[in-house]
Amino acid sequence: MNEFECRVILFDSTHQALRGERALKEAEISYAVINTPREFSVDCGISLRIGTEAEEAARAALQEAGVVFADIVPYRTRVGKRGGP
Numbered sequence: 001m002n003e004f005e006c007r008v009i010l011f012d013s014t015h016q017a018l019r020g021e022r023a024l025k026e027a028e029i030s031y032a033v034i035n036t037p038r039e040f041s042v043d044c045g046i047s048l049r050i051g052t053e054a055e056e057a058a059r060a061a062l063q064e065a066g067v068v069f070a071d072i073v074p075y076r077t078r079v080g081k082r083g084g085p
Helices: 014-026 052-064
Strands: 002-010 032-035 046-050 071-079
């Protein structure tokens, strides 16, 4: 099983998630839009995944743009798991 360390930016609304996406894009921070992982309890089903090294830059970009986010949390996701043991 391969594991990948990343950070997930959690939002309380879709509107803020979309604003967050725009802020990261403008700051040229690599991200992916994902469904919010089940283990995180927030009202929005959309989150942004970023690399661990981008956390500080992402936090700064979001704050500068006035984006309201619930948290930025560490996340370990499984990559490439398809069938097999």
